[in-house]
Amino acid sequence: MSADYATFGLAPAMRAGGVLVNGDYQVHRDFMDFVVDGRPLLHQLSGLDAVSPLAADVPPAIFTAQVRGLLLEAQAPLPEGRYVIYGCPECESMECGAVTAVIERAGDDFVWRDFAWQTTETADLELNGYHGIGPFRFRGREYRAALEQLLAAGEEEPPPRRRVLLIGARVDVLAKLAAALRTINIGADITADAADVPPDELRAYGAVAFGRAVDERVRAGIRAAFERAGADVAYVDGLAPIVPLLVAQIEAALDRSPTEQRRLTRLVAVEGEAGVEVTSTCRVQLIAYRLDRLSRTHAHEVFDDVLEPGKHRIALDGRATKGRSYVVARTTGAVLVAPMIR
Incomplete structure (x- = not known):
């Protein structure tokens, strides 16, 4: 194994949900991705639809357990010291497949090696190994600092905002849009005016979507209410009363991952x-x-x-x-x- 070091970091990422052409739904997931040498590790796995175990919507105890596992403070969940690096975004079953790797210590450093695709308890490296990825050797201080910061943040910060406020004239379209968003794991509320909404509630939204018929006076009032609340939200101008299209617009607006990643x-x-x-x-x-x-x-x-x-x-x-x-x-x-x- 090479003695060269790789840098380790974490960055917010999402698996975009949506209403697919065949009518199926794809669930929205927010998670922290692993950034190796300045590049998301998931990008090295071409076309893989997966999320890391550090997902925002898992219970706090499970999230903490996942972080402790990556720090090698808990026993590996799979044989031969293997840990799940990416799993199915729709469920937690190994039958859907997962990217796993051996995580071990080398002195004060942490090493990720022998990446593989698994659908059972054991990995077949010859048949399903990712031979072009890794091994990665991370400096212990940098590695621990990134993961321990997640634990500290979890105690102090609220979960990421995945609620959307919908404002428009066509109640039927808004109702269908809200139902579609809730189905893919995004909260949605419908209103005509946000002037009397408490600031704490406004700060729970990540985006505001306007229908095409909403006039500028109403839009300005909504924006002013969010500004007074100190809420940093994305504003979406609906292109057309087409629910899958509006869902896609909202998903794009909710993407707060770093542009360069x-x-x-x-x-x-x-x-x-x-x-x-x-x-x-x-x-x-x-x-x-x-x-x-x-x-x-x-x-x-x-x-x-x-x-x-x-x-x-x-x-x-x-x-x-x-x-x-x-x-x-x-x-x-x-x-x-x-x-x-x-």
Whole structure:
């Protein structure tokens, strides 16, 4: 094993939820990702849909136990000193698969080695090992400081805000949107005015979504209420009364991960073509949404493939993007939305 050191850190990340084209739901998860040598470790696992054990929505006792395990203050949950590094975002079952690694001490240092994909209690390194990842040797002081800071933060700070305030004229659309958000693990409330809402309640929101019919006077009043409460929220201007599209807009607004550590960084849609930029090899899906003259929603998956790092121009099916249409780009942990510009 190389004596070279890797840097270790943690950064907020999310697994973006959403309403998929086939009607299925994908749950939203907030978690802390491992940052190795300045780059999220998850990005080295191309196309893997997973979260770390340091998820914001697990009970505090379980979260603490996960941190203690990574510090080797608790027995390894799997044979041969293996720990789960990333697992299924929908459940905790090993049957869905998990990325595991041996974590051990080397003097004062910590070493992560022998990464593997597991669906049973034991790992088959020859068949399912990640041979191009690791081993990583971390300086003990840096490693412990990052993880122990999580324990201290858990005692002092409230959980991340995953509630959204919905404001609009079309009650039917707002009700469907709120139901969809709650299904994917995002709290949602509907209101017409936030003037009398206590500041503590306003600070519990991470985003405010406005319908297209909300006039500027109402928008200004809502913003003023949040400013008085000292709440740092993202504002979303709904593009169209299409629930999956609005969910994607809200997911994009809730992404508070560092920009330089995002996998999907750019989406534009012009004249039937999409411009996409990714920072690491990953699977990207593009979905086009539009309303016809009878206000019926049409959704089409127009692209689904693995992209290499860099900028890409992707031609889109003209039938899927005719009229007033919108494009959603989705990859592991990120989603972006853009209107089609003619």
